[in-house]
Amino acid sequence: MNTTGDSQSPETNRIPIQHVAVIGAGISGVVSAAHLIREGFRVTVFERTDRIGGVWCYDERVDRDPPFPNLVPPAQDWTDVDAENLTKDEALILHGPPGPCYAGLKNNVPTSLMKSSLLPWTEGTEEFIDQGRIVQYLQDIARLYHITENVQFHTRVESVTKPVDNTQWIVRTSTLRVEGDTFSISRKSEGFDRVVVASGHYHIPFVPDTPGLSDWKARFAGRVIHSKSYRMPKPFKDKTVLLVGAGASALDVAREVCAVGGKVYQSRRESKYDLTGPRLPQEVVRVAMVAKFIANEIDPSEPPWVEQSPRAIPGKVVLEDETTLEDIDYVVIATGYITSYPFLGDLEQPHVAWENADETVLITAYGYTTHNLHKDIFYIPDSTLAFIGVSALVSTFSLFDFQAKVMAKVFAGHVRLPADSIMKTEQRERKARFQPGDRFHALLRREQDYIGEVLTWVNADLTRAGLPAMEGMDAEWLMAYDNFHANRP
Secondary structure: OOOOOOOOOOOOOOOOOOOOEEEEHHHHHHHHHHHHHOOOOOEEOOOOOOOOHHOOOOOOOOOOOOOOOEEEOOOOOOHHHHHOOHHHHHHHHHHHHOOOOOOEEEOOOOOOOOEEEEOOOOOOOOOOOOOOHHHHHHHHHHHHHOOOHHHHHHHEEEEOOOOOOOOOOEEEEEEEEEEOOOOEEEEEEEEEEEEEEEOOOOEEEOOOOOOOOHHHHOOHHHHHEEHHHHHOOOHHHEEEEEEOOOOOHHHHHHHHHHHHEEEEEEOOOOOOOOOOHHHOOOOEEEEOOOOEEOOOOOOOOOOOOOOOOOOOHHHHHHOOOOEEEOOOEEEEEEEOOEEEOOOHHHHEEOOOOOHOOOOOEEEEEOOOOOOOOEEOEEEEEOOOEEEEOEEEEHHHHHHHHHHHHHHHHHEOOOOOEEOOHHHHHHHHHHHHHOOOOOOOOOOOOOOHHHHHHHHHHHHHHHHHHOOOOOOOOHHHHHHHHHHHHHHHO
């Protein structure tokens, strides 16, 4: 079904003002809300934490450890905060878990590429800035476009459903309120004409099922962490760290640990998405992927090993090339995250193999893919449900801002989606081209092609309607894009 009203001609009058739910108040949620408001929609933004900024907000608290291993989206227990004897602090972490931001986080894409059309960076802004200034930028956009007053903070979305024969989505939420040392939870359900999922994909850590890793975590808990729990390098000063993974967080952790005298082994597989190598500190030793973790047998003649001990982890790490590493003090698993939208119910099928996804499912066992989205935005079976922020390896702020503009114009009835049959065929052909080792939504060095394809479609309808054409990226962005990729490995 395609129940958006998008089948109406864009030449007709715009649709009546509708109420849109936006899930998340990070970059994707902020730009989505702003562009929707500019098109005349009523907008409510739901945010689990107490502030705007998403993954860029630093919180010295850390989330609970994920299971070791953690391979597929877990079932969410929406009654977790109803348990007896929870403290206020425990409830806050359960209801709105801290994100992965570490104290020294900076953008790894220059600000000339990472900007919204809604607000330029202040003149003189450096290309790489700390997370606090990025949060301020997002909060400035939110204030400028009257988003802040439309955000419900400390509110998590627990279900989004559209009953049969209902034209609205029913969004069920819970809001946590704190008074002194006590807290309370209130729940409500509300109907929305459209829903935008802008919750990001840095919530559920992916932890590989490496032989022996779960045993190491059980025995040496605080010495084996996922990078979501990393906050600052001080605990790793002069220590030997095994870093598993080759993404942006692995690069940052390696730099910070080396800066305080730590020794870093980076364990990773060869991949076209491994862009960290040339940018690592020279002292980092790159090694093969871990094959197994082996803990030493307990020696009753030695004092028991404790986390506070200055001794290294009593065990060894065997790599896939049969090399062995010993005297490891810490293991940091920086293997990324599992995409999960637990509030979408049966649209998430974590035990279905990627290749067995039907034409309705959104999430399967492969954590890098959201299925059945047209242009990574519109849910094909019912495009009153949209997603912003799915595309990966992109100039995030700029591309997500562009996608949000497209979404708002489609929702407003200015642009029509293709027929269901066309969108489904395009999706099947895209999946047929997918190769092992690829990431379905990765647009590495292909952003301009994507933007051009979308603009061709969007502007054809806008022109027929006598409306101004939508612009792509500006000249400054295009120049910065070419320079950035020309100097990147």
